[in-house]
Amino acid sequence: MIPLFGQAPNPIVRWEYFIDEWDQIQRALIEHLELTVYAVTLGLVVSAGLSAIALRFRRTAAPINGVTAFLYTIPSVALFGILVPYFGLSRLSAVLPLAAYTLLILVTNIVAGFNSVSPEVREAADGMGMTPARRILHVELPLAMPYIVTGLRIAVVSTVGLVTVAAIIGQGGLGRLILDGLRRAFWTPMTIGAVLSILLALALDGLILGAGKWLTPWAQRGRSAL
Amino acid sequence: MTSLNLNIEEGSIVVLIGPSGCGKTTTLRMINRLIEPTSGRIEINGKDVTHGPVAELRREIGYVIQQVGLFPHQTIAGNIATVPKMLGWEKQRVSDRIDELADLVGLEPSLLDRYPDELSGGQQQRVGVARALAADPPVLLMDEPFGAVDPIVRTRLQDELLELQARVGKTIVLVTHDIDEALKVADRIALLNVGGILEQYSPADELLAEPANQFVEEFVGEDRSVKRLQLRTVADIPFHRGPVVAATDGVATARSIMREYSSEWVGVTSQNVFLGWVHGEDLQDGLPLESAPRSVPAAQVQPGSTLRNAMQIIMTSHTSAAVIDNGGLFGGVVTLELIRASLEAETGP
Numbered sequence: 001m002i003p004l005f006g007q008a009p010n011p012i013v014r015w016e017y018f019i020d021e022w023d024q025i026q027r028a029l030i031e032h033l034e035l036t037v038y039a040v041t042l043g044l045v046v047s048a049g050l051s052a053i054a055l056r057f058r059r060t061a062a063p064i065n066g067v068t069a070f071l072y073t074i075p076s077v078a079l080f081g082i083l084v085p086y087f088g089l090s091r092l093s094a095v096l097p098l099a100a101y102t103l104l105i106l107v108t109n110i111v112a113g114f115n116s117v118s119p120e121v122r123e124a125a126d127g128m129g130m131t132p133a134r135r136i137l138h139v140e141l142p143l144a145m146p147y148i149v150t151g152l153r154i155a156v157v158s159t160v161g162l163v164t165v166a167a168i169i170g171q172g173g174l175g176r177l178i179l180d181g182l183r184r185a186f187w188t189p190m191t192i193g194a195v196l197s198i199l200l201a202l203a204l205d206g207l208i209l210g211a212g213k214w215l216t217p218w219a220q221r222g223r224s225a226l
Numbered sequence: 227m228t229s230l231n232l233n234i235e236e237g238s239i240v241v242l243i244g245p246s247g248c249g250k251t252t253t254l255r256m257i258n259r260l261i262e263p264t265s266g267r268i269e270i271n272g273k274d275v276t277h278g279p280v281a282e283l284r285r286e287i288g289y290v291i292q293q294v295g296l297f298p299h300q301t302i303a304g305n306i307a308t309v310p311k312m313l314g315w316e317k318q319r320v321s322d323r324i325d326e327l328a329d330l331v332g333l334e335p336s337l338l339d340r341y342p343d344e345l346s347g348g349q350q351q352r353v354g355v356a357r358a359l360a361a362d363p364p365v366l367l368m369d370e371p372f373g374a375v376d377p378i379v380r381t382r383l384q385d386e387l388l389e390l391q392a393r394v395g396k397t398i399v400l401v402t403h404d405i406d407e408a409l410k411v412a413d414r415i416a417l418l419n420v421g422g423i424l425e426q427y428s429p430a431d432e433l434l435a436e437p438a439n440q441f442v443e444e445f446v447g448e449d450r451s452v453k454r455l456q457l458r459t460v461a462d463i464p465f466h467r468g469p470v471v472a473a474t475d476g477v478a479t480a481r482s483i484m485r486e487y488s489s490e491w492v493g494v495t496s497q498n499v500f501l502g503w504v505h506g507e508d509l510q511d512g513l514p515l516e517s518a519p520r521s522v523p524a525a526q527v528q529p530g531s532t533l534r535n536a537m538q539i540i541m542t543s544h545t546s547a548a549v550i551d552n553g554g555l556f557g558g559v560v561t562l563e564l565i566r567a568s569l570e571a572e573t574g575p
Binding site for chain 1: 258260280281284291292293296308309357
């Protein structure tokens with residue numbers, strides 16, 4: 001291939017790469033999205049359970065917080081490596097650490113959300129004859145939703161970024177493009193991987209933000225006339 | 227709390243009052259089992275409610291609390307519909323009921339689609355009452371329902387509660403720490419002492435007129451005679467015509483009636499409408515009463531005015547008498563002497 005402008009064999013993006021490698025780019029993007037969704041979904045399910053325990057048995061709140069915070073401090077490169085002996089270079093080896101990283105943010109926000117429900121609202125719900133399950137589902141959960149949505153946004157954005165690191169165990173969606181570029185000192189796949197990762201994070205963040213607003217119409221109206 | 231025995235008459239308002247630590251709120255919350263009594267029975271319509279499913283019991287008991295506790299994520303309509311929805315009412319029935327209740331508690335229909343945070347404190351409290359009444363429960367529990375609003379709104383909400391009660395006739399148990407509120411709204415007042423000891427359980431007037439002991443006397447305050455005046459209206463006492471004559475009666479009659487009442491003033495009416503007061507010195511033989519100078523306008527009260535209000539008006543009138551304005555017509559005269567005499571008479575209007 002003849003460089004167009006003298007000594008510039010390695011531009012930031014070589015556009016024909018897009019066309020030639022489109023299949024691979026598309027696959028990487030979808031894989032990236034899948035890893036993110038699996039990891040955050042798993043993280044959310046585990047966090048919901050942990051939060052329920054922390055809220056129900058107050059004494060467990062501190063230990064749960066400690067464990068999730070500890071998981072968060074483990075360097076990602078190390079954590080991805082740890083599971084390979086058990087699950088191989090599989091998707092599971094990538095999803096489990098990614099999910100583990102979401103726990104601190106999600107548990108903290110879910111617990112804060114439920115704690116934000118005022119005691120008199122709870123008393124009114126009980127006093128009107130709501131069963132505990134109905135109160136949690138129809139009153140406390142909706143009121144905790146703004147906090148949960150906030151936590152989810154942070155978790156998703158940080159997970160999209162972390163997924164790229166999973167490339168070191170052969171997963172990692174767009175991360176593989178980046179790694180590929182690094183290995184070959186070839187800018188194009190790196191740039192494409194990084195930019196698409198950023199765009200994916202922004203898109204998912206916007207999506208959750210929108211869904212959150214739709215779910216909490218009451219929180220969108222300002223206080224007035226008091 | 228030790229032991230407490232209270233019999234609450236159906237369709238009446240009973241107020242639980244007492245110093246902090248007297249267990250008034252605890253007592254209230256035992257009725258809907260937010261606090262489970264360790265022993266004893268609580269009966270509603272002869273049925274012991276301390277056993278059986280608690281959620282179902284609470285749906286049959288309206289509950290209003292001081293901080294209202296509206297659900298911030300639901301519209302006003304949604305808040306009011308809480309219990310009907312749990313009871314599985316049809317959509318149309320729920321929405322009809324919401325409209326009916328909004329009207330009953332005086333809420334603008336346009337507020338129904340708003341969220342609680344968009345309403346004033348007084349409006350929120352009305353929604354709280356509407357929500358409690360939604361499924362038409364026979365019993366309504368109110369825990370310091372007007373404690374969080376300013377005095378002007380509080381007075382209005384108390385008036386509204388009484389109007390509402392006249393229409394719905396619920397059995398209401400209300401907790402307050404405000405003796406004036408208790409005196410105003412209660413059919414009977416249960417005055418509790420620290421530890422849940424019932425010091426007196428009687429109608430408001432009796433509580434003021436015949437305090438059972440020193441604790442009650444101190445709790446209701448030194449001005450209990452004045453407070454009693456608030457419980458009665460002008461129509462409750464045997465007022466009289468006073469030194470008042472018809473314009474057609476003539477000066478001679480006016481003079482004799484003034485002597486009878488030892489009054490310096492004589493009131494003049496025409497076709498049963500009070501015209502004003504004439505001073506004795508301004509009366510002239512031979513001159514028609516109607517043309518005598520009426521130097522003082524009448525200080526007026528209505529038959530429905532409280533005696534306290536009447537007293538206030540009499541204090542500021544030159545003639546030491548308030549004229550009863552009965553829908554535009556002269557109804558009689560109230561004096562301090564009459565009011566004082568009424569307090570000495572037996573208790574109860």
